Amino acid sequence: MKLIDVTAKFKSDDDCLDYIESMRWPNGEIGCVHCGEVGRISKITREAKGKNKRNRLYQCLACGKQFSATSGTIFNDTHLPLTKWFLAIALICEAKKGISACQLQRHLGVNYRTAWHLAHRIREAMQEGASLLTGVVEVDETYVGGKVKRKGKPYVKKEKKDVVIGLIERGGKLRLVPVADNKMSIVEPVIQKHVSPDALLQTDDSAIYHIIGKRRSGGHRVINHSSSYGIGENHSNTIENAFSLLKRGVYGTYHKVSIKHLGRYCNEFSYRFNRRGEQLSMFDVTLKNIARGKALPYTKITSPVSES
Numbered sequence: 001m002k003l004i005d006v007t008a009k010f011k012s013d014d015d016c017l018d019y020i021e022s023m024r025w026p027n028g029e030i031g032c033v034h035c036g037e038v039g040r041i042s043k044i045t046r047e048a049k050g051k052n053k054r055n056r057l058y059q060c061l062a063c064g065k066q067f068s069a070t071s072g073t074i075f076n077d078t079h080l081p082l083t084k085w086f087l088a089i090a091l092i093c094e095a096k097k098g099i100s101a102c103q104l105q106r107h108l109g110v111n112y113r114t115a116w117h118l119a120h121r122i123r124e125a126m127q128e129g130a131s132l133l134t135g136v137v138e139v140d141e142t143y144v145g146g147k148v149k150r151k152g153k154p155y156v157k158k159e160k161k162d163v164v165i166g167l168i169e170r171g172g173k174l175r176l177v178p179v180a181d182n183k184m185s186i187v188e189p190v191i192q193k194h195v196s197p198d199a200l201l202q203t204d205d206s207a208i209y210h211i212i213g214k215r216r217s218g219g220h221r222v223i224n225h226s227s228s229y230g231i232g233e234n235h236s237n238t239i240e241n242a243f244s245l246l247k248r249g250v251y252g253t254y255h256k257v258s259i260k261h262l263g264r265y266c267n268e269f270s271y272r273f274n275r276r277g278e279q280l281s282m283f284d285v286t287l288k289n290i291a292r293g294k295a296l297p298y299t300k301i302t303s304p305v306s307e308s
């Protein structure tokens with residue numbers, strides 16, 4: 001759904017609730033989110049006394065509990081109007097190189113903390129399935145962040161960069177996975193987790209891939225970048241293109257990304273890249289994921305404990 005369609009279609013929270021209800025109960029029969037009862041449901045309309053109080057409630061006549069269309073979803077305890085949620089989803093889905101929290105703050109008229117938390121909750125819903133990549137799968141690593149510090153010539157000190165492993169199926173899905181290091185003991189489990197054993201591994205001539213390739217049944221093809229970037233089908237240009245988009249987004253839009261949250265940013269870029277030909281349906285898919293997803297409290301994403 002395009003941004004102009006979102007602004008035209010969802011002008012009020014009632015419009016948003018109608019849409020969420022149609023997604024949760026597509027056959028039109030409201031079901032209790034507590035006991036699963038269908039049919040014996042009473043509708044309650046009230047005046048909302050607070051920002052996070054829904055004016056449309058349902059009561060199950062079987063278990064006696066009340067619920068709304070947003071019960072059990074990330075939307076349930078939000079203080080933000082649903083219209084702003086829907087706008088934020090559309091903005092993030094349409095931004096090829098991402099959209100910063102500052103820009104969301106200006107567009108939605110909220111404070112920075114709200115915009116930042118909102119963006120991370122939407123990114124949390126942008127996760128791919130666990131299906132293995134097949135066919136020809138290009139694998140490479142790239143490095144994000146880090147700066148060169150010069151403390152007088154000729155001394156140069158480099159800060160450690162964050163490593164991202166990229167895996168892409170030719171004509172298929174992309175996975176971007178942040179890792180602690182580019183050691184073989186770290187890279188190989190990532191490949192085993194995401195790539196089918198029968199897939200043909202396409203890499204550069206790094207020594208770690210030579211060893212990993214010998215252990216795989218699907219075969220291994222190498223392109224030597226010191227002599228050529230590609231010879232026919234023997235290239236890793238597809239994953240390099242994906243890396244280019246990721247880096248432009250990180251450096252041009254976000255400027256700096258914490259290693260703690262890098263996984264969500266990688267999910268976001270992978271998610272959009274994999275649906276670049278499905279722009280109109282991406283809004284609906286993301287909204288469904290958010291409605292089914294678990295809450296992501298602000299305290300959790302700001303805690304000092306590192307996330308896996």
